[in-house]
Amino acid sequence: MKPSFTKPESEAKIADMFNRIAGNYDLLNKLLSCRQDQRWRRAMVAMIPRQPHLKLLDVATGTSDVMIEAHRQLGDTAELHGSDISTEMLSLGRKKLDDRKIQNSKLSLMSAENLIFDDKSFHVLTISFGLRNVVNKDKALAEFSRVLKPNGRLYILEFFVPEKGLFAQLFQFYFHKVLPVIGGFFSDKNAYTYLPKSVASSYSIATLTDIMANKGLKIGTIKNFIFGSCKIVEAIKV
Numbered sequence: 001m002k003p004s005f006t007k008p009e010s011e012a013k014i015a016d017m018f019n020r021i022a023g024n025y026d027l028l029n030k031l032l033s034c035r036q037d038q039r040w041r042r043a044m045v046a047m048i049p050r051q052p053h054l055k056l057l058d059v060a061t062g063t064s065d066v067m068i069e070a071h072r073q074l075g076d077t078a079e080l081h082g083s084d085i086s087t088e089m090l091s092l093g094r095k096k097l098d099d100r101k102i103q104n105s106k107l108s109l110m111s112a113e114n115l116i117f118d119d120k121s122f123h124v125l126t127i128s129f130g131l132r133n134v135v136n137k138d139k140a141l142a143e144f145s146r147v148l149k150p151n152g153r154l155y156i157l158e159f160f161v162p163e164k165g166l167f168a169q170l171f172q173f174y175f176h177k178v179l180p181v182i183g184g185f186f187s188d189k190n191a192y193t194y195l196p197k198s199v200a201s202s203y204s205i206a207t208l209t210d211i212m213a214n215k216g217l218k219i220g221t222i223k224n225f226i227f228g229s230c231k232i233v234e235a236i237k238v
């Protein structure tokens, strides 16, 4: 039997979906990625060029894990902003930041497609496992470029359709067949069926590179995990 799957077609529906799964999101992330998710976020933050009083925006921040890691690595002098469209994810994120007494942090309910910040506001913009959920990715990438300072850095941590090979196929099997079953058991089945489908319908690296070039974003380093199924893509605002 085919799993039931409805791709949320509007931002409001995506926000609803994340509001529904927010309570179990962190637990399932750890479980489904065998705790690799924190390692990948750590690797992304480690790529950020260090500078005093760095201003960082984490778009689609969810429950604030990137902001927590950024605070751990960059310290109190960095100014950390997070934005998301899900009120439930943001309120869990706020609690985690408060529990850790991370004061140099602000969270806002805001879409990646309409950032309320001035042009050239940030040295660094991060988005981890968020871009594929954004309805109008083109518009979001234009916004990312707009709010970055010249020579600023964009870091995208995301799943991609993997390169060919046996391990890539095994991962695909896990991603499409096993993950929705575990996700459905602990949380919302539709949301965890959406995950592999959203990756399949997202950008390839080649398309992403082209679109970013049109927005003044030049690809820098790319780091691969699990045979290219998960990548950190760095882009530099030219």
Ligand SMILES: C[S@@+](CC[C@H](N)C(=O)[O-])C[C@H]1O[C@@H](n2cnc3c(N)ncnc32)[C@H](O)[C@@H]1O
Residues within 6 Å of the ligand: 011, 014, 015, 018, 059, 060, 061, 062, 063, 064, 065, 066, 083, 084, 085, 086, 089, 110, 111, 112, 113, 127, 128, 129, 130, 133, 134, 135
């Ligand atoms: C898979 S979670 C990732 C959360 C977090 N970045 C992490 O690494 O765990 C995706 C997040 O993207 C948010 N999101 C989806 N569409 C968005 C949009 N257009 N603008 C901002 N956030 C969005 C969702 O609400 C959700 O919190």
